[in-house]
Amino acid sequence: MTSMPQAPARLEVTSVLRALADPVRLNLVRQLIRSDAPIACGRFDTSVAKNTLSHHFKILREAGIIATHREGGQALNVLRVDEIDDAFPGLLRAILPELRR
Amino acid sequence: MTSMPQAPARLEVTSVLRALADPVRLNLVRQLIRSDAPIACGRFDTSVAKNTLSHHFKILREAGIIATHREGGQALNVLRVDEIDDAFPGLLRAILPELRR
DNA sequence: GAGGGAGTTCGACGTTCATCGAACACCGAT
């Protein structure tokens, strides 16, 4: 086992902000917010190559913003809304208008 | 006149997040939040050289996070709390615990 | 077990970034 560090023990402000500061990643997060069902890595609407996409997912995962669990040949991604809201209440709602109902 | 682009016309999410994602800059912003009076550039508690500090102030200014006005030989800095709150309601409070009363 | 779809890892490349020392520009006071 190569040790799989899905998410950090505690969400770090600087890591979270830096992860969300990239246009491509922010776009991914927006798609996750708009969908209430998990989305497979290959199902995102994006322009970058699939290895680059994988890189961005890794950063989002390591920042603790998304969680990925394999299921039937594909990797399903979900936003860790509760954890983020716990650590930084109001952050998601602040930067993602689609969440300010 | 060299044209002085203090702040952008509209606050850009990605610029704001990237500006706040740096430890040194986040530290500066924290000091501004804790003080209700403007702080001169040279009065901040930081470890970086003064030219580097100037660089960070420039980024914060261009992102629209702080405003600087000269007064008596020194440059006084203030957080643009209202503008930030207007563009991204709850953002500051989310990432800066000292503001969550 | 052979094939194929889905993600990841591995260099590599070019860009952006944080940092610094040094030199500069500005301004208030002598």
Place this chain on the structure above:
DNA sequence: ATCGGTGTTCGATGAACGTCGAACTCCCTC
């Protein structure tokens, strides 16, 4: 006019980042 304090600009440097093609690993299905 000169001095000293304050902040900015100018390269330069090393690290980190986004991007890619290619090769790899898993696992599901036939």
